[in-house]
Amino acid sequence: MKLATIIPVVLFGLFGWALYLGLTRENPQDLPTVFLEKPAPALPPGTLDGFDSPAPDVLTQPGLKLVNFWASWCAPCRAEHPNLLRLAEMGWTIIGINKSDKAADATAFINELGNPFSAIATDRTGRQSIDWGVYGLPETFLIDEAGNILLRHAGPITKRVWDARFVPIIATLTPQ
Numbered sequence: 001m002k003l004a005t006i007i008p009v010v011l012f013g014l015f016g017w018a019l020y021l022g023l024t025r026e027n028p029q030d031l032p033t034v035f036l037e038k039p040a041p042a043l044p045p046g047t048l049d050g051f052d053s054p055a056p057d058v059l060t061q062p063g064l065k066l067v068n069f070w071a072s073w074c075a076p077c078r079a080e081h082p083n084l085l086r087l088a089e090m091g092w093t094i095i096g097i098n099k100s101d102k103a104a105d106a107t108a109f110i111n112e113l114g115n116p117f118s119a120i121a122t123d124r125t126g127r128q129s130i131d132w133g134v135y136g137l138p139e140t141f142l143i144d145e146a147g148n149i150l151l152r153h154a155g156p157i158t159k160r161v162w163d164a165r166f167v168p169i170i171a172t173l174t175p176q
Contacts, residue, residue, distance in 0.1 A: 035149040040067065040141065041131040044097060046122035048106055054095050054119040059147040064170065065093040067141045068117070069129060071101040072109035074137040080156030081113045087157075088116035096120040099129050099137060142166060144173070 035041070040059050047053030059065070068084060070077040088094055096117035098106045103122070110120070123129050132141070133152070142151040151169055153161065 035133070036152070037148055037150070039147050040143055040149050041128065043067075043095065044121040044123040044128040046124060048098055048110075048120040048122050049103060050107060051110070051115070051120040052118065054121050058093075058095060058119065059143055060145065061093075062145050063093060064145070064150075064173065065095060065143050067095045067097060067132075067143055069097045069099050069123075069132070069134050069137055069139045071099050071137050072105040073101065076156045077138045078109075078113070080138050080158070081116070083157050083159065083162070084116035085114050087162075088118075093118050097128070098122045099134070100124065100126045142169060 043054050043059070055061070059067075066087070070080075084094055094117050096119070098120060100123065106120075106122070110117075121128075132139075136154060138156055140153045140157055141149050142153075144150055150173075151165065153165055155161070157166075
């Protein structure tokens, strides 16, 4: 057999294998993170004008908290927003990280839809998002009081997602 015949067959086989792995994944939103049960990376230093900036020690303050990466141009972020407002009303501390957005657009987004965030940091260049491993928006991280990442969720938080992914982890940490 000629090498010119073998190479396409091997490449097709590798492509098929990669496709099989992608399609048989239990939940495509279960993204691995090297930070699982390790300290979260630093929050971006910038803040959105007119809103509170995250305290330097916010990730290690008592209680569980959420870090949510979002942008005004992100349609799934808009869809997720009412759920974040409900979580904030329930007492959750949610730190928003506005990623690669214009300040005026981000401010208009919050003013229009409401502010679920206890503080808003900005990542204009996307550098801190890379440090967190964020590749799409929205992405939300569940953080414990030691500042460790307990869960990474890619995509909007819906009631179904909250109940299926977040509640079981929270239940293991909350005394009954």
